[in-house]
Amino acid sequence: MTANKTSTRHIKELLSGVSEHSNRHLSEVETDLIQTNILLQEAIAKLSASFMAIHEAVSAQQQVVHALVAQCDAPAELVSALHAQGEQVGVHVNAAVTGLQFQDMTNQLISRMMRRINGLRDVLGDIGLDSEGIPAEMDEASLAVRLDRIREAVHAKSSALENELWKAVCQTHMESGDIELF
Amino acid sequence: MAKTILAVDDSGSLRQMVVFSLRAAGYQVTEAVDGQDGLDKAKSQSFDLVLTDQNMPRMDGLALIRALRALPDYQRTPILMLTTESSDEMKAKGRAAGANGWLVKPFDPQRLTEVVRKVIG
Numbered sequence: 001m002t003a004n005k006t007s008t009r010h011i012k013e014l015l016s017g018v019s020e021h022s023n024r025h026l027s028e029v030e031t032d033l034i035q036t037n038i039l040l041q042e043a044i045a046k047l048s049a050s051f052m053a054i055h056e057a058v059s060a061q062q063q064v065v066h067a068l069v070a071q072c073d074a075p076a077e078l079v080s081a082l083h084a085q086g087e088q089v090g091v092h093v094n095a096a097v098t099g100l101q102f103q104d105m106t107n108q109l110i111s112r113m114m115r116r117i118n119g120l121r122d123v124l125g126d127i128g129l130d131s132e133g134i135p136a137e138m139d140e141a142s143l144a145v146r147l148d149r150i151r152e153a154v155h156a157k158s159s160a161l162e163n164e165l166w167k168a169v170c171q172t173h174m175e176s177g178d179i180e181l182f
Numbered sequence: 183m184a185k186t187i188l189a190v191d192d193s194g195s196l197r198q199m200v201v202f203s204l205r206a207a208g209y210q211v212t213e214a215v216d217g218q219d220g221l222d223k224a225k226s227q228s229f230d231l232v233l234t235d236q237n238m239p240r241m242d243g244l245a246l247i248r249a250l251r252a253l254p255d256y257q258r259t260p261i262l263m264l265t266t267e268s269s270d271e272m273k274a275k276g277r278a279a280g281a282n283g284w285l286v287k288p289f290d291p292q293r294l295t296e297v298v299r300k301v302i303g
Contacts, residue, residue, distance in 0.1 A: 044195045052202070094291045097199050101288035104193040105266055108237065168237050169266045177268065177286025179297055182277050 008138055011147070012131045019128025026121045030114060037110050044103035051096055062086060098176050108169045119161035123154055184210045185302050186227075190220035190234040190246065191264070196287070200233065200264070203291035204298065217241025221249050228255060230302045236265040236272070244279045251280040260301045264289060 069079055130150045138146070171177070187209050189200045194215075201211045212227070214220035218240040224232065232250060236243035243263055250256040262283040263276050273284050283297065 048195055048198055097203060097291045098288045100199055101196055104191075104196040104287065107193065108266060170268060171266065171287070174288055176288055176290035176293060179283070179285045179293060180273065181283040181297070181301070182281065 005137055008134065008136060008143060011143070012134050015131030015134075015150070016128050019124050019131070022124040023121055023128075026117050026124075030117050033110055033114055033117070037107060040103055040106055040110075044100065048100055051100060055093060058089060062089070099174055102174060105169050105171060112165055112167070112169075116161065116165055119157075119164070123157045123161065126157065127154060184208055185230040186210045186212065187231045187233060187298070187302075188212050188214060188220060188224060188229040190214040190217065190232065190238070190243070192216050192235065192238040196235070199291075200289075200294075203289075203294055206291070207295040207298070209298065217243060217246035217249075220246050224250055224256060225253070229259065231298060232256075232259060232261045233264050233298075234261065236263060236267050236276075244275055247276070247279040247281055262297070262301070264294075 065082060069082060127150060130146075130153070134143070134146055187204055189197055189204070189211050190213075191197045191200070192215055197213045197215075201213060204211045212223060212229070214223050216238040217234070220232070220234060221241065232246075234243045234246055241249070243265065247261055247263075250259070250261060260282045261280060262285055263281050264285045264287060265272075266287045267273075268286045276284055282301065285294065285297065
């Protein structure tokens, strides 16, 4: 039995539409991700530069203060307070260094997203190409076989894409990670 | 004489933090931008410790470790992984390749320094 010509046309248009609209939206997502990555890179560059400059200035200031304290007969409590403040600075410096590593992880996650988007675009692009190959008139059985082949191809490519996208970043917070010596 | 460390990571910001932390502790740190760069630098200069990321272009961390272990000068050199990877599977691969330790990012500078000090003094 020949499939209704209108039905076949609708199926072709549906598949083609899915492919085309998906491609458009995925391209927009990709553009936004690229922009996000650029902004993150710029932010980390600025933050790191400022952090280094502040650290250098504070270290220099601490040296001057210690030199002054050494020269004058400063009360013990003052010396103790300065020492405690110095330790506090160290704690916050360590926290800042840990936090400033965010860009490495977010960059990896964004790269993974981009690879998935490109892979998905290929999969959906192939749907569009496959749909163009469907003749205007086709018997129902042949059309069913053709659609099954498209479905199987999508499944295979999607699985292959999933296997390629190993998730290297599982961190959901910026606390420092485990250390293990073998 | 200061101990020397080779820090291998394709992330410039991460390398900057490693260098900052370890130089503050008195170590001499050389940077490499990926596994291949790390291997080239290791061949041209001797290091007391190699600290390497896993996921890098051109040559990943595991491949770098295997290549270093094949060099006579690096058969006993401590090699630590510093990576976002935290699965037992990856750690086992690292250990099998010849890594001596596994540090999961992000690192705390004080803890990193303590581990390095423990390994190379």
